Amino acid sequence: MKNMKNNLDEMQEAKLLQIEHNGCWLAFWGLLAAIVVELFVFGVENMRYFIGEWVVFMALCVYLGEACLRNGIWDRRLKADRKTNAIVSLIAGAAAGLIFAAISLVRYHSVPGAIATFALLFVFVGLCCFLALSLTAKEYRKKLAQLESEGDENAE
């Protein structure tokens, strides 16, 4: 197919990008919410019932992460430093711990079991998240340094 003419001018293009941006984040949070609800309904052992949502969600995450990394972009507000990564990991660990503790409590009606689930998930997800963020931040800094030095006439 030949390149089709763009019917939009620059302002309409900017508005369409904003609409697509909003749609992307709506899909991201909507899929995450759907997966959490399905975890409650079906349980982890019946993941086959919501594997589609999970695959699409992971594809979206991988695409966003990889595209940002390739372009030397981290986040609008958060910095790629150890302290910020640790705080984000703590929040992620606590969120995962709370969700799985609630699922455990609903299914097995055991408070000690739910507390143990929370502790386990909090530590495991928190550590995994911190490790993943640290490795990604390292790659990000490397890519940013490369992009910043490209085409710099003073560096020649």
Place this chain on the structure above:
Amino acid sequence: MAKNLKLKAARAGHDLSQQELAELVGVSRQTINAIEKGEYNPTIKLCRAICRALGTTLNDLFWEENEE
């Protein structure tokens, strides 16, 4: 963003409607309207096209002395 009254005046000075100016520079009327109302910040490419169409300069239409 403040209204771009200079653009509005220059367009009126050439006896052009928003639609006619939009056609001259190859954008929609709503884009010209948004620029005049200060709701859209055009790219330098579009600024130059507007200046060419109105026979004026970037300074005359888009420079503001006390811009924050």
